[in-house]
Amino acid sequence: MHSMNHPVTLFVQCLVDALYPEVGEAVVRIFQKLGIPIECPTAQTCCGQPAFNTGYRKEARSAAKRFIEIFEGAERIVCPSGSCVHMVRHHYADLFADDPEWARRAKEIGARTYELSEYLVDVLGVEDLGAAYHGKITYHDSCHLLRGLGIAEQPRRLIRHVRGAELIEMKDSERCCGFGGAFSFKYPDISAAILDDKVKNIVATGADLVVGCDMSCLMSIQGRLSRIGSSIAVLHIAQLLAG
Amino acid sequence: MSEIRTEYYRDGARKAQQDPVLQSALAAAQSRIGGATAKAYMDFPEGPGLRLLGHDIRMKAIENLDILLETLVENIQKKGGHVHFAKDGREATEYCKEIALSRGVRRVVKGKSMVTEEIGLNSALMEEGIKVTETDLGEFIVQLAGEHPSHIIAPAVHKTRREIGKLFSEKLGIPYTTDPPTLTQAARKALREEFLSADMGISGCNLACAETGHITTVSNEGNIRMATTLPKIHVVFMGMERIVARLEDHDILLRLLATGAAAQKMAVYVSYIGGPRTPGQQDGPEEFHLIILDNGRSRILADEEFREILCCIRCAACLNVCPVYGKIGGHAYGHTYCGPIGAVLTPLLVGVNRAKDLCMGETLCGACQAACPVNIDIPRMLLSLRAKLADGDPQWSVTRSSLMEKAFYMAWAGMVRDRRMYELALRAVSGAQKLLPRREGWVHRLPPPFHGWSIHRDMKPVSGKSFIRRWSETHGRRGEGGNEPR
Numbered sequence: 001m002h003s004m005n006h007p008v009t010l011f012v013q014c015l016v017d018a019l020y021p022e023v024g025e026a027v028v029r030i031f032q033k034l035g036i037p038i039e040c041p042t043a044q045t046c047c048g049q050p051a052f053n054t055g056y057r058k059e060a061r062s063a064a065k066r067f068i069e070i071f072e073g074a075e076r077i078v079c080p081s082g083s084c085v086h087m088v089r090h091h092y093a094d095l096f097a098d099d100p101e102w103a104r105r106a107k108e109i110g111a112r113t114y115e116l117s118e119y120l121v122d123v124l125g126v127e128d129l130g131a132a133y134h135g136k137i138t139y140h141d142s143c144h145l146l147r148g149l150g151i152a153e154q155p156r157r158l159i160r161h162v163r164g165a166e167l168i169e170m171k172d173s174e175r176c177c178g179f180g181g182a183f184s185f186k187y188p189d190i191s192a193a194i195l196d197d198k199v200k201n202i203v204a205t206g207a208d209l210v211v212g213c214d215m216s217c218l219m220s221i222q223g224r225l226s227r228i229g230s231s232i233a234v235l236h237i238a239q240l241l242a243g
Numbered sequence: 244m245s246e247i248r249t250e251y252y253r254d255g256a257r258k259a260q261q262d263p264v265l266q267s268a269l270a271a272a273q274s275r276i277g278g279a280t281a282k283a284y285m286d287f288p289e290g291p292g293l294r295l296l297g298h299d300i301r302m303k304a305i306e307n308l309d310i311l312l313e314t315l316v317e318n319i320q321k322k323g324g325h326v327h328f329a330k331d332g333r334e335a336t337e338y339c340k341e342i343a344l345s346r347g348v349r350r351v352v353k354g355k356s357m358v359t360e361e362i363g364l365n366s367a368l369m370e371e372g373i374k375v376t377e378t379d380l381g382e383f384i385v386q387l388a389g390e391h392p393s394h395i396i397a398p399a400v401h402k403t404r405r406e407i408g409k410l411f412s413e414k415l416g417i418p419y420t421t422d423p424p425t426l427t428q429a430a431r432k433a434l435r436e437e438f439l440s441a442d443m444g445i446s447g448c449n450l451a452c453a454e455t456g457h458i459t460t461v462s463n464e465g466n467i468r469m470a471t472t473l474p475k476i477h478v479v480f481m482g483m484e485r486i487v488a489r490l491e492d493h494d495i496l497l498r499l500l501a502t503g504a505a506a507q508k509m510a511v512y513v514s515y516i517g518g519p520r521t522p523g524q525q526d527g528p529e530e531f532h533l534i535i536l537d538n539g540r541s542r543i544l545a546d547e548e549f550r551e552i553l554c555c556i557r558c559a560a561c562l563n564v565c566p567v568y569g570k571i572g573g574h575a576y577g578h579t580y581c582g583p584i585g586a587v588l589t590p591l592l593v594g595v596n597r598a599k600d601l602c603m604g605e606t607l608c609g610a611c612q613a614a615c616p617v618n619i620d621i622p623r624m625l626l627s628l629r630a631k632l633a634d635g636d637p638q639w640s641v642t643r644s645s646l647m648e649k650a651f652y653m654a655w656a657g658m659v660r661d662r663r664m665y666e667l668a669l670r671a672v673s674g675a676q677k678l679l680p681r682r683e684g685w686v687h688r689l690p691p692p693f694h695g696w697s698i699h700r701d702m703k704p705v706s707g708k709s710f711i712r713r714w715s716e717t718h719g720r721r722g723e724g725g726n727e728p729r
Binding site: 012016018019020021023024025026040043044045046048050051052053054055056057058059062063066091094143144147148166174175176178179180181182183184185186187188189190191192193194195197219220222223224226227233 | 253256259260566567569570571589603604605606607608609610612613623626628629630631632633634648649652653655656658659660662665669672683685689692693694695696698699700701702703705706708709710711713714715718
């Protein structure tokens with residue numbers, strides 16, 4: 001079956017589910033626009049990354065097993081977060097290092113789990129979704145997306161095809177935004193200092209919109225922009241592309 | 244042992260953040276070297292994949308460390324050198340002190356060496372009334388100021404020209420100037436006198452070569468060459484992991500080291516030293532001692548999870564790209580090794596609990612691994628250390644760091660396995676957050692333990708209706724997990 005006819009299963013990311021449901025809806029609209037059937041298991045919650053990154057592996061394993069049970073029947077899993085895909089694709093292996101049976105199941109799921117921009121560009125070969133945005137956009141490379149999954153060019157291609165949009169690269173786009181999960185509230189001053197560099201680089205582009213592929217970084221950037229009273233908007237790439 | 248202050252990470256970080264001079268020095272250093280290194284990796288004739296080959300070479304050496312060390316020792320002894328294995332810092336300093344005192348050594352010149360910093364060698368020798376002079380320019384500055392290095396290869400990165408000018412005019416008696424060549428000249432003059440009058444030279448070892456029986460020293464100033472050839476006695480301190488099998492490995496690793504450290508193709512001075520001068524040779528020391536230091540390294544070697552950290556060749560490339568190091572500098576880490584490499588190595592050397600902020604105070608951005616010339620997976624090991632803190636670990640004598648947090652994640656684990664409970668929790672948060680102060684729809688202040696977030700940023704409130712609820716309302720509860728299998 002050609003990829004364009006292949007149904008996808010939405011792995012929504014807990015942060016999107018709870019705080020940014022509009023991002024999940026944008027992903028759904030993108031696949032509807034492409035005429036690709038989309039499923040969404042309603043029992044899903046979280047892949048386990050927050051626990052894993054803080055060291056709570058037993059708890060992360062428990063979440064991961066549930067994730068595997070829920071998504072095991074899905075053929076193509078798409079997620080609007082590079083960080084969560086990195087977790088499923090790469091860290092599940094560490095999590096089940098001592099458990100060959102679960103490790104096998106995790107590996108199989110990992111191979112079928114894609115980040116949204118990666119799925120659109122690499123699997124579907126779609127770069128132009130017919131979206132329009134009139135203004136200047138700058139793009140933030142999220143760390144796990146960039147260094148974990150090697151995704152840098154795909155989102156940029158998608159943005160370049162947006163009508164009326166001008167992509168302006170920020171300085172040090174590949175540098176961390178300072179979020180780091182629990183790091184952001186456990187070491188707030190260090191986190192904010194790193195974030196401020198990011199915000200400074202965003203502002204310097206003159207863009208009126210920051211786009212990224214991970215709501216976690218974007219939530220932090222948006223939270224700082226809001227605090228300093230900036231008018232720069234923040235959107236997940238799905239929202240930009242869904243139009 | 245040099246003083247361990249890892250418990251004061253937060254204080255150190257705060258102080259560093261409040262120091263505008265340090266902040267601009269760190270930003271300048273990172274933007275100068277960080278990017279240049281990444282570019283330099285692309286320019287290897289073999290391509291950037293050389294990093295992976297470097298990793299393999301180092302890993303192989305670590306896995307065959309016993310054989311390599313034995314070969315090195317035999318070869319050095321054949322050339323008339325003495326070798327001593329020291330199980331800890333105390334043994335190493337005692338051995339060095341014994342040589343110094345029995346030979347009547349009064350003045351020591353040193354090449355830059357982090358391992359001697361790790362064991363607190365300078366103060367141990369100075370307590371015996373021996374004058375110790377650091378001869379690397381950065382180390383010399385730091386020593387004059389009575390401080391410790393804040394970067395593995397650029398020890399005085401935290402000091403400005405003005406500070407150095409003031410320091411030199413106070414300590415070296417020269418007229419105040421901020422002109423780098425004049426300052427360098429003043430240091431050079433002071434150091435020449437030390438080189439010529441020293442009875443003992445001390446150096447580290449960048450990377451020993453087992454098959455030829457040499458230690459190598461690498462520098463850009465030539466000071467190590469003088470420190471190791473002029474005095475009658477040369478004592479080398481070597482971390483037991485700093486060795487590879489063959490000379491061919493050196494070709495690759497020394498290029499990787501210079502590139503990682505300073506985006507150089509090769510360091511300006513590389514010396515191979517394998518023993519005292521032989522009859523007929525004009526230069527070199529009369530006595531050569533190699534002290535091979537364990538000090539916690541064999542414990543790391545014994546643990547497969549952390550063995551990889553011993554691949555480190557101390558180039559400091561990870562410091563130059565780390566967003567956290569870029570904000571807090573080296574002193575905040577509270578021990579010899581700072582930055583991402585220190586965040587893994589220091590807890591393993593000094594104790595995971597007392598260095599817990601080093602394990603937790605990182606964003607896991609992965610820039611360190613990408614910058615590492617031998618591709619060490621530092622984030623993986625930070626995660627492993629965090630796992631030890633979360634649940635405790637008898638092998639490393641780690642106790643659980645927070646019972647509260649454990650209880651939170653246990654409750655969380657129950658919730659994420661049951662969408663109905665999870666949904667109830669989301670609704671509870673969504674309801675409770677109505678009590679929090681807001682501005683234009685954003686939450687302005689969060690309760691503990693999340694309050695750190697809202698010091699500097701606003702928070703998007705939890706949605707009144709989760710995505711899954713919205714989906715279920717329009718699509719019904721279908722899909723893989725719709726039946727809620729338990």
